[in-house]
Amino acid sequence: MQPPDPAYHLPALGPEAVARWFSAPDGVYVDGTLGGCGHARALLARLGPGSRLVGLDRDPDALAANRDLARDPRVRLVQGDFGDLPAVLARCGLGPVDGVLLDLGVSSHQLDEGARGFSFLRDGPLDMRMDPGAGPPASALVNRAPVAELARVIRAYGEEPRAGRVARAIDRARRRKPLETTGELARVVEEALGRRGAKHPATRTFQALRIAVNRELDALERFLGALDRVLAPGGRVVVISYHSLEDRLVKRALREAQPRCRCPARAPRCTCGTPGWLRPLERRVVRPGPDEIERNPRARSARLRAAERLPDPPPDGEPHGGTP
Ligand SMILES: C[S@@+](CC[C@H](N)C(=O)[O-])C[C@H]1O[C@@H](n2cnc3c(N)ncnc32)[C@H](O)[C@@H]1O
Structure with missing residues (x-):
């Protein structure tokens, strides 16, 4: 097996994620965001010959960059x-799995390739699609959405307090000429907001458009909603998120799945209606330390949450283990 390519992507919280994702050497695992495959290769190094790993990505570049893995009989x-x-x-002919990892957002490869149109630092077409064959590019949203809709997207997904000002500036610019490149959009936002501090003024707008174009929160919500059909008893879910919108969804879904059963321990089965099915692996969110941030500044906003599916409830007549 080849080592991961650090120029494609340097994984965030690698050892922390793999330690929580792994539960059994011959288990069935999913990497839902393969990217540069750093997490997946580290997991594979711990897995036995009877294991299976489904490596999933929307972006065909991620699959092409890791095509050597397709020769590993454990990998699909x-x-x-x-x-x-x-x-x-x-x-894939697979049932519930022993571990799923999501490492959300975009890879360094996607940001660094100007032609993908994700970054205000690299000029390129205003595209931003993770799967270039799916749905309209960012230019369609930027040039055709009503101003109020643009402002809503930039406020909701970019948490940009001056979203209205940005949307109106985009509207004035696109009336003169459609915005076709990341450089053109970055300049319009910069002129609208001015430069304050080290952060580029277009950071929030680009994040918002990327989230909207790829329907990122919708995908995450659908994933979290299906988790009880995907995880086997004892299986683990690990999610690394990079902004508060994602982390909020993950935190809420994991909290709602936790047991809050108040039945006596000797009760034959739960009658309070809150047996729960997922146990968080730790109470606090896991963040990268200063050493990792120095080595990999893009990891600085990473937040990891992990949980384990509880064993199935015992059949009627056996104690179910509520609070004494
Ligand atoms: C931060 S990178 C993952 C990096 C990877 N863990 C590694 O070790 O290199 C995120 C990846 O997830 C993919 N992605 C984002 N949303 C996705 C979705 N809904 N379904 C599948 N892949 C997605 C992106 O295309 C990108 O390649």
Whole structure:
């Protein structure tokens, strides 16, 4: 097996993620965001010959960059959306799995390739699609959406307090000439907001458009909603998110799946209606330390949450283990 290519992507929280993702050497695992395959290769190094790993990414570049893995009999590479995971697993002939990892957002490769149109630092077409064959590019949203809709997207997904000002500046610019490149859009936003501090003024706008173009929160919500059909008892879910919108969804879904059963321990089965099915592996979110941030500044906003599926409830008549 080749080592991962650090120029493609340097994984965030690598050892922390793999330690939580792994539960059994011959288990069935999913990497829902293959990217540069750093996490997946580290997991594969711990897995035995009877294991299986489905490596999923929307971006055909990620699958092409890791095509050597397709020769590993344990691995199945699939182009697809983790929001459709139950259907992907069914197509692979697999049932519930022992571990799923999502390392959300974009890879360094996607940001660094100007032609993909993700970055205000590299001039390129205003595209931003993770799967270049799916849905309209960012230029369609930027040039055709009503101003109020643009402002809503930039406020909701970019958490940009001056979203209205940005949307109106985009509207004035596109009336003169459609915005076709990342450089043109970055200049319009910079002129609208001015430069304050080290952060580029277009950072939030680009994040918002990327999230909207790829329907990122929708995919995450569909994934979280299907988790109870995807995880086997004892299976683990690990999610690394990079902004508060994602982390909020993950935190809420994991909290809602936790047991809050108040039945007596000797009760034959739960009657309070809150048995739960997922146990968080730790109470606090895991963040990278200063050493990792120095080595890999793009990891600085990473937040990891992990949980384990509880064993199935005992059949009627056996104690179910509620609070004493
Ligand atoms: C941060 S990178 C993952 C890096 C990877 N863990 C590694 O070790 O190199 C995120 C990847 O997830 C992919 N991605 C994002 N949303 C996706 C989705 N809904 N379904 C499948 N892949 C997705 C992106 O195309 C990108 O390649």
